[in-house]
Amino acid sequence: MAFERITVNPERMGGKPCIRDLRVTVTMVLGQLAGGRTIEQVLADYPYLEREDVLAALEYAAAVVDQRELPQARPA
Numbered sequence: 551m552a553f554e555r556i557t558v559n560p561e562r563m564g565g566k567p568c569i570r571d572l573r574v575t576v577t578m579v580l581g582q583l584a585g586g587r588t589i590e591q592v593l594a595d596y597p598y599l600e601r602e603d604v605l606a607a608l609e610y611a612a613a614v615v616d617q618r619e620l621p622q623a624r625p626a
Contacts, residue, residue: 555606569603579607
């Protein structure tokens with residue numbers, strides 16, 4: 551399973567997994583959801599994100615917890 555919306559770039563956000571090479575980390579999205587925000591609220595706060603981005607962050611987190619190898623897209 552490839553995570554096409556999750557990118558890792560050593561020069562962006564300290565190499566943390568990000569959404570589509572934006573300066574938005576998977577951790578930031580998960581933190582918002584864990585804090586009680588809905589997907590719709592996250593999208594309203596970050597209009598450049600798409601619903602699929604938030605779902606990809608959740609899917610990525612589930613895979614990390616399961617400790618699988620995680621292929622990520624490389625930025626262009």
